[in-house]
Amino acid sequence: MTVAVFIDGAAGTTGLEIRDRLATRDDLTLIEIDEARRKDAGARAEALNDADIAILCLPDDAAREAVGLIRGDTRVIDASSAFRTAPGWTYGLPELGFDVTGADRVSNPGCWPTGFLLLVAPLVRAGLIPADWPLSYSGASGYSGGGKAMIAEFEGGAAATGYRAYGLSLNHKHLPEMRDHAGLTQPPVFLPAVANVYRGMLAEVGLSLHAMPGRPSLAAMREAIAAAYDGAPLLTVADDAPALVRIEENAGSDRVTLRVLGNAAAGQARLIATFDNLGKGAAGAAVQNLNLMAGLDPLAGLTV
Known part of the structure; x- marks a missing residue:
């Protein structure tokens, strides 16, 4: 049946x-x-x-x-x-x-919380990011995430832009789910944008590791994320050092690629998720x- x-x-x-x-x-x-x-x-x-x-x-x-x-x-x-x-x-x-x-x-889940939670929740659970740590979350989504009205705006030529920021009041409806499901005591500073591509998403969290308790390494964070998603068929934790990461990387698929990049000597990290805003x-x-x-x-x- x-x-x-x-x-x-x-x-x-x-x-x-x-x-x-x-x-x-x-x-x-x-x-x-x-x-x-x-x-x-x-x-x-x-x-x-x-x-x-x-x-x-x-x-x-x-x-x-x-x-x-x-x-x-x-x-x-x-x-x-x-x-x-x-x-x-x-x-x-x-x-x-x-x-x-x-x-x-x-x-x-919302598309934006998906990227944030997949990157951050394993690190909070592993104790590598304190639950009360101030975080900033940014990136860009394809315009199809805005529904029919935004699609018509971009494809009709009314949106004369390649990239624009929104959510400037810092009071976005996604904040409660990002806070609660990551196990945080406060939501991140959320800095969303939309790009002039139909579908695709690049979302990232920047971290100053020297300022964090325990000073977690890039390797430790990558290992914690990889361990959390071992066997997850749609998720890949990349162990590479690309010169660039494209918003279109996983467009048209249901895959998510997670990366822990940065400068170990400077104690700085960029946690990046690429996926399809209409897919995963x-x-x-x-x-x-x-x-x-x-x-x-x-x-x-x-x-x-």
């Missing part, structure tokens, strides 16, 4: 990508409603309750509403930020030990979590 899946919000950027990934699979059945009724609460409630697993690709308030429409035992993957630190919800980053397989309510940063993560929850091949529908 196949697993019945309903994507609520399948017309958005993330929803469309998830639907495309699932449409040809024979281990799943997609529940769909007529386009004219996709915003009808009654039609959505019926589809939500008929599904074994519902994937919500909605704004936060609409996601909360959708969960409230469920009366049966439908399991949920929510791609909004509504439940990422909510009690009773499992954070959908299984590489960090969250039990997605046994969960009924899974909150898909959004749709790919949702498909991975769906596979785990349904007991299917964990890599089905993913590009590795």
